[in-house]
Each structure stands twice: as structure tokens, then as C-alpha cells.
Amino acid sequence: MQDFSENLHDVCNEKLGRHLVASLSIEAGDTLLEERPLLVTPHWECGQLKCAQCLQESYVMCRKCQVYPLCMDCSEHDAFECEFFASGAGCRIGKDLLVKNYSICGLLKLLLLLEQPELRAQCQLLVSRPIKLDDYRNEAGMWQEHEEHVVRPLMASGLAEALPGQQLSSDVLHAHCIRIDSNSFEVTGRDGEQLKGVYVCGAGLPHHCVPNTVVALDDQFNMKLYAAVPLATGDIIYASYTNPLMGTSQRQHQLRLSRHMECACTRCLDPTELGTHMSSMKCRECTDGYAVPDLSGTGDWHCLGVDCEGVIPAADVHELLAEVGGAMVEAKGELNAYEALLAQHKPLLHPNHFLLLDIKQNIASILRAEALMNSLNDPCKKLLARRVELCGDLLPVCRAVVPGISKLYAIALFEYLLTFVELTELQFAEADVDKKQYAALLSRARSVAKEALDLLQFEPENSAEGFLTERISMELERIESDIMKYGKL
CATH class of the missing domain: 2.170.270.10 (SET domain)
Incomplete structure (x- = not known):
């Protein structure tokens, strides 16, 4: 494997x-x-039945085992799982096991993989990794979620008696849940839903x-x-x-929750976050200084200005971040609300601060949808110009936080490219730019497209990024054609 x-x-x-x-x-x-992958499964909180074969939404059950859901396009699923519930050790377990408790799906799959001799060795690589349960047991959230939706229903189902060799207990099942969470990546199903691949x-x-x-x-x-x-x-x-567009404290929080680790990498130990200042605050004492966190002392934010001794208490920073985070939730996709948030907090945060970047990404997404719905008029040009500006703000940060071959940067380039070309074509159509200016702008777009393609060249053809490569290649052909047509003096 x-x-x-x-x-x-x-x-x-x-x-x-x-x-x-x-x-x-x-x-x-x-x-x-x-x-x-050892297994691919919906998230624990997923309540919608998914086909056991292709993981698309399902509303019917396998005719043989009557336990696993199948979609209209799939007539069978894993033979061992099916036989286990049809006539094997699990045949006496209620047929509505997954219908009533779909959250157990991922753990159930792991337990049945452990029963198969040809897969047991690889499963053992996973389940033999030690888990300190006491580190998780008293945590709010994850432990209770596993207990209520996964562990308790499985223990009550009779599955432990059907799998005597595994000596299943609540603690064993909790440890397996943690291993699944800690050894998975987000993957995207055929229907666009997010799944976990172990x-x-x-x-x-x-x-x-x-x-x-x-x-x-x-x-x-x-x-x-x-x-x-x-x-x-x-x-x-x-x-x-972690998400590279998070600030250090947010990445650390995510790692503590998901992997129970403290990161001490070069970025986490640099208060400027590789010079991006993604967590830096505007100094309250001087005109153009920025304060960064004291990672080894009080945790307060200290101004980097040579002659400034400005300090922002850590409690004030955390209160502000919580306030902005809550306001973003309340914005509920409203463009004016996000723009107001951006205007309100730009004077308080570094332009690259992760919260401002998050707000800008939300605005750019809304503007894309509005531009598509708008007619070809001045308001549309304003929307596109604003989106080009916002996408452009993101590019240097993406380049800095993921150096080398970076899908994050490539996708950011693609988003910038689409809007830049759309705006340029609209400006040319309405005679805002002449042929020479149009060709020059398209030459710039060509460079962006080539850079994105260069970053995506190692992606599998049958991946989302592989399909994106095709899209960029088509865009590049169109750009090249117009440059040839209008670039001649």
C-alpha cells in the first residue's frame, strides 16, 4: 500500500x-x-448516509447485508464487510446499526479491517502507535463527541462480542478514534463533500x-x-x-487539539512569522511601528521600533482577536459587513495580519459571485478591480509562508489570474485601454499563468490540481492568441 x-x-x-x-x-x-489510504470515511459529525463504495449520498441499503448504504450507481461494496453482517460473526447485530448511528462508520471500518489477515499488518502500524488517553480524557469537545456518538453506540451494538479477538473496551475504541483523527488528511469526495482519508x-x-x-x-x-x-x-x-494562513497562536491551538503537540519550528519561533507579520499589531505608541509577541516572556506584544518601548498586553490582543472572530461569524456573508470590518480593524493590525487576510478572502469570494451576476458596466469593473486588489494582497504572503513548490501560491495565482484577465478584457472592450496597453496587460497575465503551471506540474492529472492545470492551460492559450492578435504594432 x-x-x-x-x-x-x-x-x-x-x-x-x-x-x-x-x-x-x-x-x-x-x-x-x-x-x-487505509480507509476513507465521513467526519464523525456527518449524519447523511454515504455509499459504502463511492461515498456519495445514499438512500438505499445493500440488499445482501442490509447494513451498509449504497447509491443507485453502486451494486456492491467491500466483500468482507458485507459478508460479516450477512452471514458472518456480525449477522446477529441489528441491521439498522448505521442508519441509527452513522457516526460510527469510520471506526467500524477500521475494526473490520483488523479482522482481515491480508490487511491486519498495515492496520497494526496504525493501532500500535501509543496513545496517552489521560491527555485527552478530560478535554471538552472531542472526547465527549467520540463517547456519545461513536464509542457508546458501538459498545451497545454487540460488536465487541462479535470481535472477541480484539478485546474491545471503551478505552480501546477511544484510542482508535484518536488514531483516525491524528493520521488523516482532508480529502474531497466526488460530490464535493469533505471526508477523512487515513x-x-x-x-x-x-x-x-x-x-x-x-x-x-x-x-x-x-x-x-x-x-x-x-x-x-x-x-x-x-x-x-495546519492552515498556513493562520497566525502562530491559531496554528499552535489547532496542533494541540488535533495532535497534542507544541510546534517549535522556524516559523513558530519567529515573532514576525518569516517576515510576514501575520500576527503583528499596529503599535499604539508610535506612528509606523508594529508590535510582535514576546514568545519567551510575558506573551505581551512589543513594538519593533528602535526608539519605541510600546507594549500591548496579551489580554488586549486576545480580546481583540476574539471580537473580530465573532464579528466575522456575525457578518454571515454580507459584503458591506466584511468591508466595514476591514475598515474598522486595518488601523489596528498589520496589513498581513491573518484576520485581515481572512476578511479579504471572504470579500474576494463574494465579489467573484457578484461580478458573475452583474452586467458588463462600470459597477462590474469596480467589483473586478477590487477583487484584483484583494487577490494581489494575498500573493506575497502565500509565497512567503509556503516556499518552493506551493499549491497554496499556485491557487492564489489562479484566482488572481482569472479576475485580472476578466477585468483587462472588459477594459479593452470599453476602450479604457488601447491595443498596446491591452497586449502589455496580457503579457503580465501570461507570466502569472506560466508561474502557476510551473508550480502545479508535479500534480497527478486525475486530481483537483490536475484539472486546475488544464483550466490554466486553456486560459494561457487564449491569452497567447490575443497577444499575437493585438501585440503587433
Whole structure:
């Protein structure tokens, strides 16, 4: 199920446990690991039945086992699972097991995989990873969610008696739930719904907020891990399990919840976040200074100005962030509400602050929809120009936080490209720019398209990014055609 590059070898130490390092020099773009998922499952909170075969919405049940849902296009599912409930050890378990308790789906699949001799060894790689349950037991949220929606229904179903070899208990099931959460990536189903794909090796790599690898997933959920930057002999292979457009405190919070770890990577230890200032506040004492968090002392924010001793108490910062976060929820997709938020908080935060970037992304998304619905008139040009500005603001930050081959940056380039070309064409159609200016603007768009294609060249053809590559290539052809047509003097 896994295929490792011959340029890697695994090592073990007390800090990282088992992990991979480069045994030879590796070029950016080189494939490091290919892996099929151990299982793909809906999130715990999913209440809509999904087809056991293709994971699209389902409203009918398998005729043989009468336990697993199937869609109209799928007539069968995993033979072992079906036989287990049709005439095997689980045949006496209620046929409405999943109908009444669909949250158990992922854990049920893991337990049945452990019963299959040909898959047991790989499953053991997952379930043998130690879990300190006491670190999770008293946490609000996740433990209670697992207990109520997954563990308790499974223990009450009679499945433990049907699988005596696994010696199932509530604690064992809780540990399995945590392992599924901790070893999964978000994957997208055929219907666009977010699912969890469990990858024993790929999701077990150590975390770094500036990863040196790229995770690519095709439409069959197969993973390809490739180098984002050149790697030297002995370099540790890292992946990232956080959103790179979060600030440090938010990434740390996410890692504590999902992986019970404290990150001490180069970005987390840099109060300026690699010079992006994604968590920096406008100083209250000087005109043009920015305050950054004191990571080793009080946690207060201190101005970087040479002659300024301005300090913003950590409590004030946290209160402001909570206030803005709550206001964003209240905005509920309203353009004017987001624009008001942006205007209100721009004087308080660095232009690259992650909250401002989040607000800008929301505005850009709304503007895209409004521009599509608007007629070709001046208001539409204003909407497009505003969106070009907002997408442009995001580009340098994306480039900085994920260096090397970056899908984040490539997608940001694509969003910028679409709107820039649409605005340029509209300006030309309405004689706002002449042929020479039009060709010059298109030349700029051509450079953006080529840069995005260069970043996406290692993605599988049958992946979302592979399809995006086709879209950008078509756009590039259209741009090239117009440059040839109007670029001649």
C-alpha cells in the first residue's frame, strides 16, 4: 500500500519517534512516497448516509447485508464487510446499526479491517502507535463527541462480542478514534463533500509549519508526496497539518487539539512569522511601528521600533482577536459587513495580519459571485478591480509562508489570474485601454499563468490540481492568441 523513494530511509529518535530522512540529495518535485489510504470515511459529525463504495449520498441499503448504504450507481461494496453482517460473526447485530448511528462508520471500518489477515499488518502500524488517553480524557469537545456518538453506540451494538479477538473496551475504541483523527488528511469526495482519508505513513510524518514536502491526492484518494524544495542528505521529511494562513497562536491551538503537540519550528519561533507579520499589531505608541509577541516572556506584544518601548498586553490582543472572530461569524456573508470590518480593524493590525487576510478572502469570494451576476458596466469593473486588489494582497504572503513548490501560491495565482484577465478584457472592450496597453496587460497575465503551471506540474492529472492545470492551460492559450492578435504594432 506504500511505495517509498529509494532516496529515503526511516530512523527513530526520542523526539520524533519513527520518521523519514533523505539518504541522498533530492530535487524539488521528486516523488518521495506513494500511498493508498487505509480507509476513507465521513467526519464523525456527518449524519447523511454515504455509499459504502463511492461515498456519495445514499438512500438505499445493500440488499445482501442490509447494513451498509449504497447509491443507485453502486451494486456492491467491500466483500468482507458485507459478508460479516450477512452471514458472518456480525449477522446477529441489528441491521439498522448505521442508519441509527452513522457516526460510527469510520471506526467500524477500521475494526473490520483488523479482522482481515491480508490487511491486519498495515492496520497494526496504525493501532500500535501509543496513545496517552489521560491527555485527552478530560478535554471538552472531542472526547465527549467520540463517547456519545461513536464509542457508546458501538459498545451497545454487540460488536465487541462479535470481535472477541480484539478485546474491545471503551478505552480501546477511544484510542482508535484518536488514531483516525491524528493520521488523516482532508480529502474531497466526488460530490464535493469533505471526508477523512487515513494514511498510515503519509499522515505520520513529523509536522513543520513550513513543510519541505507537498501532499497531492488524486480522485481515487491515492497520495503522492513530493519534495517542495531541494533536500540534502540527512534532511528530515516534514509535512504540515495546519492552515498556513493562520497566525502562530491559531496554528499552535489547532496542533494541540488535533495532535497534542507544541510546534517549535522556524516559523513558530519567529515573532514576525518569516517576515510576514501575520500576527503583528499596529503599535499604539508610535506612528509606523508594529508590535510582535514576546514568545519567551510575558506573551505581551512589543513594538519593533528602535526608539519605541510600546507594549500591548496579551489580554488586549486576545480580546481583540476574539471580537473580530465573532464579528466575522456575525457578518454571515454580507459584503458591506466584511468591508466595514476591514475598515474598522486595518488601523489596528498589520496589513498581513491573518484576520485581515481572512476578511479579504471572504470579500474576494463574494465579489467573484457578484461580478458573475452583474452586467458588463462600470459597477462590474469596480467589483473586478477590487477583487484584483484583494487577490494581489494575498500573493506575497502565500509565497512567503509556503516556499518552493506551493499549491497554496499556485491557487492564489489562479484566482488572481482569472479576475485580472476578466477585468483587462472588459477594459479593452470599453476602450479604457488601447491595443498596446491591452497586449502589455496580457503579457503580465501570461507570466502569472506560466508561474502557476510551473508550480502545479508535479500534480497527478486525475486530481483537483490536475484539472486546475488544464483550466490554466486553456486560459494561457487564449491569452497567447490575443497577444499575437493585438501585440503587433
